[in-house]
Amino acid sequence: MNAKGLQISTPTDSTIVLTRAFNAPRRLVWEAMFTPDKMRRWMMPPPGWTMTVCECEARVGGALRVVWKSEDADPAMTLHGEFTEVVTHERIVHTETMVLGSGETIGRLVETHAFTEEGGVTTMRITQAYGLKEERDGAIASGMDQGMEACYQRFDAVLAQPA
């Protein structure tokens, strides 16, 4: 049912852009993305994790807070942030900090969602702008096989090649 496959790019050292199309009007995509009971449906955690808190107020100054627990830790990870720019159904910007259960911050970023609709198909473009390249990599690493850090570093070196 994919209207268009997922595209991922890293336009700068500290940015990840994800683009994906959905067979639905953008009003519904927006609702699915920023309504807590809907978010619970698609924010799939790593195996063995459960979402315990999901709060999202999509208005300027509104808070975003999502907490997961795992078999070993509660919380296993907390994501919190604040909405800084909201143009309903079009564009929304929020800050986001990811903190492990241990208290270690593994990522800080500004996330922008932009929505365009054409013929009932909505294209969502998510831009994740990290303060540091290391934070981008940390965020990518979270929720995935954490033993692959060495690979990330090698991969960065490849990406850092002068064009």
Next chain:
Amino acid sequence: MRSASVNLAFDTRELASPLRMTFPAATKHVRVLERATLVRRRVVGREHLCRLSAAPLRDAMLWTEQFRQNWEARFEALDALLEEMKSEEQTRSRRR
């Protein structure tokens, strides 16, 4: 990744010659590849012999693939959710 060509070593000058770049620029590229452990360099006299070591590329590919799959799984869940939301809306409008 262990074809015969992989085991060949080339001098940096040799590597640079077919490319439209200066020798120092080519050296820079090689350094980056070296830091990424994709190239191993050995100095023999005046020659800097470079050998491809492609195994880490496989790790990088696995990792990017995992990142993609993780997001694709979320977006597929979103696809299913949106279908539900669309039919709920249709049901509501029919009742009206």
